[in-house]
Amino acid sequence: MSVRLHRVTGLALLLFITSHLAVHLVALHSPEAHGAALAMVRKAYRPALVEPLLVAAFAMQIGIGLRLAWRRWRSGTGGTMARWQLASGLYLALFLVNHIGAALATRLAFGLDTNFHWAAATLLHPVTRWTFYPYYAAAVMALFVHLAAALHFHGRGVVVVRLVVTGGMMVTAAILLAFGGWLYPLALLPANRAYLDGLLAMFGL
Numbered sequence: 001m002s003v004r005l006h007r008v009t010g011l012a013l014l015l016f017i018t019s020h021l022a023v024h025l026v027a028l029h030s031p032e033a034h035g036a037a038l039a040m041v042r043k044a045y046r047p048a049l050v051e052p053l054l055v056a057a058f059a060m061q062i063g064i065g066l067r068l069a070w071r072r073w074r075s076g077t078g079g080t081m082a083r084w085q086l087a088s089g090l091y092l093a094l095f096l097v098n099h100i101g102a103a104l105a106t107r108l109a110f111g112l113d114t115n116f117h118w119a120a121a122t123l124l125h126p127v128t129r130w131t132f133y134p135y136y137a138a139a140v141m142a143l144f145v146h147l148a149a150a151l152h153f154h155g156r157g158v159v160v161v162r163l164v165v166t167g168g169m170m171v172t173a174a175i176l177l178a179f180g181g182w183l184y185p186l187a188l189l190p191a192n193r194a195y196l197d198g199l200l201a202m203f204g205l
Contacts, residue, residue: 009061010150016045016054017143021171027116027178031186034116034178058100062093085149088142095139112195116179121192123180127205128196133180137172144168
């Protein structure tokens with residue numbers, strides 16, 4: 001039952017995640033294009049009745065995933081692909097808890113819009129960039145590796161698995177290039193700089 005629920009919820013959330021990544025890829029054109037695309041998809045998931053359900057769905061997915069991960073860890077079965085699925089799932093759980101929590105706290109506690117410049121700021125700030133480049137890269141790759149493992153266990157061949165992982169590498173590189181300011185001039189906005197400096201100060205950094 002847990003496996004089936006995890007699969008069904010995962011497929012539903014994959015629609016949101018796909019749209020989220022697609023919006024990020026629009027940033028290859030410009031921050032303005034990203035903003036327009038983000039405003040469009042927000043109409044679907046930002047309504048007061050929808051967003052709490054989306055957060056709850058992620059919480060349920062993470063909870064079930066951790067339970068399944070513990071079960072697989074104790075059984076020690078599945079081989080190499082199972083270990084990749086386990087590792088990628090655990091990292092995704094950690095990332096989603098941090099990312100969703102940070103996004104909600106930024107909006108509700110700091111009154112700062114979680115737009116292109118909010119995400120890009122972490123890659124432009126001279127201190128946080130060294131952490132957030134690998135942090136974001138690992139998150140996107142974990143998603144694609146997790147998907148590739150799921151396809152493997154559903155009978156897809158090695159060619160499909162490799163294509164998914166290769167696609168993940170390309171998406172990861174594209175997003176980091178756009179948000180890191182490698183494709184066009186990009187400045188760290190004062191409000192976002194102050195936000196990150198404040199967080200760093202809280203941790204004594």
